[in-house]
Amino acid sequence: MTPTQPITAPRADVAASPRNGVSTRFGFALAIVAQILMMTGASAPSPFYPVLAHDIGFEAIVITAIFAVYAVALLLTLLTAGSLSDHVGRRPVVIAGFVLLAGSMLLFWHADSIGLLVLARIVQGIASGLLLSALSAAVLDFAPPARPATAALWNALAPGIGLAVGALLSGIALDVAGEPLLDVFAPLSGVYIVLALLFFFVPETAPRTPGVWASLSFRLSIPVNIRADFWRAAPAVIAGWATGGLFLSLGANIVHEELGGGAHIWQGLAVAVLAGSGALTAFVMRRRTPRTITIFGTSALAAGTALSLVALALGSLPAYLVAAGVTGMGFGTAFSGVVASLAPRIPATQRADTFAVIFLLAYLAFGVPAVIAGMLVGVVGLAAVCVGYGIGVISLALVALVLRGRRAE
Secondary structure, three states: OOOOOOOOOOOOOOOOOHHHHHHHHHHHHHHHHHHHHHHHHHHOOHHHHHHHHHHHHOOHHHHHHHHHHHHHHHHHHHHHHOOOHHHHOHHHHHHHHHHHHHHHHHHHHOOOOHHHHHHHHHHHHHHHHHHHHHHHHHHHHHOOOOOOHHHHHHHHHHHHHHHHHHHHHHHHHHHHOOOHHHHHHHHHHHHHHHHHHHHHHOOOOOOOOOOHHHHOOOOOOOOHHHHHHHHHHHHHHHHHHHHHHHHHHHHHHHHHHHOOOOOHHHHHHHHHHHHHHHHHHHHHOOOOOHHHHHHHHHHHHHHHHHHHHHHHHHOOHHHHHHHHHHHHHHHHHHHHHHHHHHHHHOOHHHHHHHHHHHHHHHHHHHHHHHHHHHHHHHHHOHHHHHHHHHHHHHHHHHHHHHHHHHOOO
């Protein structure tokens, strides 16, 4: 299969002068930091769910429903506006996304009812849907031409870093802060406004192109040259993000109810270990081939999930955190291997559209299984749900391992 033009080829309008070169480096760093901070906000609410459930009064099914409306709003936004930045430019889409994200943090700050929590998650989902594809494409646009793998690496690392930071900070705040909702969500709101302002100072990398209104219709578009490889990689993406969805929706409940982790730091730490070990492992393995990374990732996902089931059976929190670390190694590398194998062959004019589809699949896996799990908790119990969920993830990871192992680089 012949690769398309490299996605990190320098643009004439961006790299034409030393000043533009500085602006390009600033844009690259800002887009990466923005991705990390966006995902920090995505995981920050997770440790709060058991507390809010107690204070407001709702069950596990409501927790996963609140979690799910975020995924649904994000998916609908990706379906309709995922390629918007390919037509109107990266900057206006990113700026609008961060203003909306700041608004969602303000709603979390004042959340005292299920309705406000749902509204906060819907607004956050819309904002994240706008930002995911636009920021991923911006990282590719600004990436150093001499290091073509750098953009794919950071697009894979940023979600894990952000998820780890958000969950850990919220867990700590719940244990030590007098007003944790204020101390977590007010600063995040301010940070997102600052990011929106900073994007006024980076060069635009996606000139206006016709078809903006047509791009807002529901569609799924993957370039023909990577379509077959995308579907072969799908089980790896689903297994990894389904694992992340369980940790972010019911992870705090699992640690508290099944493993006796009463302190909020333990509940946040489980998510942080999962996401942080994933980002660290993806970085360590960055020079490996995409095939090697994906094979390692799917193997670690299967092994770590199996270990987590053993830890749950033993009721051991330390063993569960170790298992979360192994699972996280797979969570990070399975996705980064997929991104690294696909990103260099995405045509420059289809970057936002393609990343919209990649994240569409990821967030379907992120949200749908978690909602089903939440529905089943009241029927069969949390422990039984964890076992069934784990078996599903192990099966998908093994399928992905076989599919990638059979195909040469």
